[in-house]
């Protein structure tokens with residue numbers, strides 16, 4: 001690894017007779033998101049907490065930016081890294097602004113400067129400034145998690161440790177928070193270690209994924225694409241799941257995927273009209289709002305998911321499979337209809353892409369190593 005930010009050398013943690021983390025050897029690259037994933041009780045949280053000395057290792061060493069964490073006072077070390085946990089962990093009797101300002105205040109920043117920074121950070125995490133004067137209980141779960149992220153960023157630490165930060169919010173908000181984290185990471189270039197037990201979240205967020213197995217053993221570290229393509233052993237392939245082939249479609253964009261022109265009908269005409277074949281119903285701006293079908297005269301049938309041109313084959317296949325007509329609806333960035341795709345075409349295309357990438361990999365392997 002060219003530029004590690006955090007390194008675990010032979011790190012173990014034993015509680016009584018139980019090995020929570022077993023001789024962990026791992027490098028976390030600078031400026032990327034590394035995800036620790038694995039089933040419950042396999043040592044992910046313990047490994048994360050040893051980085052900022054919330055938990056002390058039984059043996060081994062951990063370095064951050066080349067310095068042994070054991071050589072630094074634990075309270076200072078903790079303040080030098082952002083930490084976000086599942087329940088946001090906000091102080092209930094302090095306003096949002098004061099919660100965010102906590103670490104800068106501990107670091108000696110004046111109250112007014114710390115509050116100004118807090119207001120700036122509300123913006124960074126996508127919250128309106130007027131929430132700054134509220135108390136945590138007056139926010140939704142998703143808003144509280146955003147405040148938790150803002151608080152972790154307040155002292156501009158190079159490292160963010162995140163322990164299942166989005167697991168308590170509903171799936172829609174969770175997806176929003178995940179997208180935001182990817183954006184933040186791109187903009188701020190932090191080194192992020194993110195714990196989850198959800199392989200989908202790991203694949204979505206991780207530049208690299210470390211899969212932990214029961215007994216605190218590191219089973220595999222790899223980029224998401226490699227993890228799905230070549231799980232190291234039965235445990236990893238079982239954990240990444242039977243539908244890993246389907247997930248893999250998320251790594252191919254839709255370039256070259258043939259999009260067919262679609263029959264269309266104006267949504268306003270559907271109630272009276274009859275159609276001979278499936279037609280996409282469009283609003284006045286050319287945006288799909290459903291389907292008209294021969295077996296459903298006069299009815300606007302709700303559509304499936306929409307596939308935005310340029311996104312992945314996974315999204316294209318989902319659009320096709322969720323569509324009442326069997327044709328996935330493809331739209332442009334403004335949400336206007338471009339055409340349709342069928343599931344068979346997506347799969348045939350995925351097959352072509354896979355063959356191409358296998359050929360490219362084979363060509364890249366030095367002679368004698370294939």
Ligand SMILES: Nc1ncnc2c1ncn2[C@@H]1O[C@H](COP(=O)(O)OP(=O)(O)OP(=O)(O)O)[C@@H](O)[C@H]1O
Pocket residue numbers: 015018019020038039040041042043044045046047197
């Ligand atoms: N303070 C503690 N005292 C004793 N045992 C502990 C302590 N903290 C964790 N353990 C044990 O160590 C093992 C690893 O726990 P850890 O919380 O790191 O797992 P995890 O992978 O993060 O699990 P989860 O996904 O459920 O949070 C578990 O068996 C747990 O019961």
